[in-house]
Amino acid sequence: MTRILMVCLGNICRSPLAHGIMESKLTKDHFYVDSAGTAAYHIGNLPDKRSITVAKSNGLDISGQSARKFIVSDFDTFNYIYAMDQSNYSDIISLARNTADIEKVKLFLDANSSIEDKNLPDPYYGDLIDFEYVFDLINETCEILAAQIK
Numbered sequence: 001m002t003r004i005l006m007v008c009l010g011n012i013c014r015s016p017l018a019h020g021i022m023e024s025k026l027t028k029d030h031f032y033v034d035s036a037g038t039a040a041y042h043i044g045n046l047p048d049k050r051s052i053t054v055a056k057s058n059g060l061d062i063s064g065q066s067a068r069k070f071i072v073s074d075f076d077t078f079n080y081i082y083a084m085d086q087s088n089y090s091d092i093i094s095l096a097r098n099t100a101d102i103e104k105v106k107l108f109l110d111a112n113s114s115i116e117d118k119n120l121p122d123p124y125y126g127d128l129i130d131f132e133y134v135f136d137l138i139n140e141t142c143e144i145l146a147a148q149i150k
């Protein structure tokens with residue numbers, strides 16, 4: 001079983017989308033996908049309504065997810081840890097215990113050579129159109145990653 005963790009700040013906007021999208025591209029018998037936030041603001045909350053709406057309009061149900069905080073044992077549980085932006089990356093790396101932990105952490109958009117800015121924009125203070133943009137970017141990137149990991 002290969003385990004993949006998607007990480008953003010609040011675990012309510014970007015990483016729940018990355019979690020749902022990546023899961024939809026991989027077989028459940030060989031891959032486990034989860035998501036987490038580096039901050040504790042929204043622990044136990046559903047994904048943001050706008051993430052749920054955009055996922056639903058693309059045929060994905062992410063409404064069963066619940067936000068949690070990234071914990072140090074995630075370095076043991078997961079094979080790949082993807083940070084949605086540089087700030088998330090630095091926050092995760094600050095918890096690493098050794099080089100093996102550090103090597104598991106990747107900047108999500110590094111997989112997507114067509115994108116110059118490697119920070120996935122945070123749509124939290126934006127509108128539905130920002131969530132739609134982020135959905136498309138995550139979808140394109142998960143397609144690349146899934147093909148690499150399979």
Ligand code: 4NP
Nearest residue numbers: 008009010011012013014124
């Ligand atoms: P996310 O977006 O990291 O993509 O889940 C955010 C969600 C909540 C907050 C910031 C970003 N917040 O400040 O509460």
